[in-house]
Amino acid sequence: MNYLSLIMAIRFLGLFIVLPLLAVYALKLQGASDTTIGIALGAYALSQMFLQVWFGKLSDKYGRKHIIAIGLIILALGSIVCAVSDNIWMLIFGRILQGAGAIGGVVLAYLNDLATEETRGKIFARMGQFIALSFAIAMVAGPILGAKYGVPFLFDITAGLAILAIILLYFKVPSAPEVEHFEESAKISEVIKNRELLKVYFSGFMQKGMMTIIFMITPLIFVNELGWEKMDLWKVYVPALVFGIFAMPFGAIMAEKKGKGKLVFILSAILMTSSVIAFLVHFYITGVVLFFIGFNMLEPILQSFTGKIARIHEKATAMSLGNSIQYSGIFLGGLIAGIVKQYFGYSALFYLILAIGILWIGSLFTMKEFKGFEIKEFSEFDDKMIEKLKNDENVYDLFIKEEILIVKYKR
Structure with a gap:
């Protein structure tokens, strides 16, 4: 299971490593504007959003390993297209192709297959730690390598990491045990009737949408407005991520061992929404720190709670649907941020996010505490x-x- 978490982390490392510089890099491409930059940032999530459930269904029919491998191959091909892009629309196409390997839900379902009820929380917490580590590496390596060798080189790294993940998949990951259930295959219409799952899904939507917005506006503010060098952006991201890494086990322990999952959801939403207030008053580094604390508190329990609430025959569909909704947050976050910033400016964007964040927090107070x-x-x-x-x-x-x-x- 550690190797499966490692594969997930490697995949995210490839996607994360371009984030610190992508907005600044894309601005110089032919046809670029604030709106198209926002689309480029979130474009990979567009295909993820539509294909997650289909990959989940295919994995139920043909097995997890082969479908994961196909998704990783598509990620590698999309990364190569991004690397050779010379205009914004080719970059957007490459990002869409990157996202077409929509295997996040399949990997999570695979982890669920291998886990027991007692170990599920620990396994997802460990996966979250792997992803957080990949994030830390990306935040340091991305600005330094990108500034020295160029952003296309970062896309080449992503393609290479996808191939490495395929090798680990076939040589290190065990086959999943067979599970027999007594219900028909899950339908999306049945899954979305579960109100508690919908609240988890909406939290994932908000979390990932705000992540895209943070990664769009932070480099633009620090490089274009404050005059920072691109390779120095790690000085913002890494300290924030250190706080986030310490917050991650706190969130997991409170939710999994103390039975305070609702409190963790609410605290995470408050912290991420507060980060917008910090940006409004120009406390930019404080804003990034608050965001990463809230983000990392929530990340490991999002998938764990989905796996717990969904019945056995619903898990792959529920996981894939949850990922689709999260990726819709990534795409819409980038699109809305680009449009609002271009036509109305930073302040209007921050006030819009703040208003939606307050609604999010309010919805979580109606959430039932998960009793297990x-x-x-x-x-x-x-x-x-x-x-x-x-x-x-x-x-x-x-x-x-x-x-x-x-x-x-x-x-």
């Missing part, structure tokens, strides 16, 4: 017992994993 389940395992069972359990109103979910009947009772 009482889990029982049976090594001996028959069809009559299964049928009785299926009709028991106290049973939330039941399935067979490695010849053991696992029953999750409501608390």
Whole structure:
């Protein structure tokens, strides 16, 4: 499972490493404007948004490994297109192609396949730590390597990392155990009826949308407005990320061990929304720090809570749908930020985000505290017992994993 988390981190490293400089680099391409720069930043999320669920369904049918490998190949091809782009529209096409390898939900479903109910929280927390580490590396390496060798070189690195991830996938990641459930394949219409899942999804949407906006405006403010050198941007991102890394285990412990998941969601939303207030009063570094603390507190429990709330036959669909919604946040965040900044300026953009952030915080106060389940395992069972359990109103979910009947009772 560590190798699967490593693959996820490698994939994100490739996507993260261009973020610190992409807005400044894209501004110099033919046809660039604030709006098209915002589109370029979020373009990979457009294809992710539409293809996540389909990749999830394909992985249910053909197996996780092969579908993940196909997605990584597409990421490599898209990165090569970005590297050779000489105008903004070719860069946008390359970013869309990068995102067409929409395997995030598949990897998360794979992790769920390998996890037990007891280890799921720890596994997703570890994955979050891997991703945070890749983020830290990207924030240092991106500005330095990009300033020295150019942003196209960073896209070449992304392509190489995708190939490395494929090698690890086939040589180090174990096959998932077979799981038998007793329901028809999940439908999206059924998944979105779960109100608690919708609140988790909206939090992911806001978190990723604000991330795109932060990565668009921060380099533009520091380089174009304050006169910083591009290679010095790591001095902003890395200290902020250090605070974020320390916040990550706090969020995981509070949510997973203390049963205070609702509090973590609310605190994260308050911190990320407060970062906008800091930008409004020109405390830019403080704003970046507040954002990363809130972002990293929320990141590991987003996927964990989706995996816990969704029933076994819904997991791949629920994970993929959650990722689609998060990627829609990335795309719309970049698009809206570009349009609002171009036509109305920074202040209008900050006030808009602040208003939406307040609505987000308000919605989280209506969230129910997740109480978990009482889990029982049976090594001996028959069809009559299964049928009785299926009709028991106290049973939330039941399935067979490695010849053991696992029953999750409501608390």
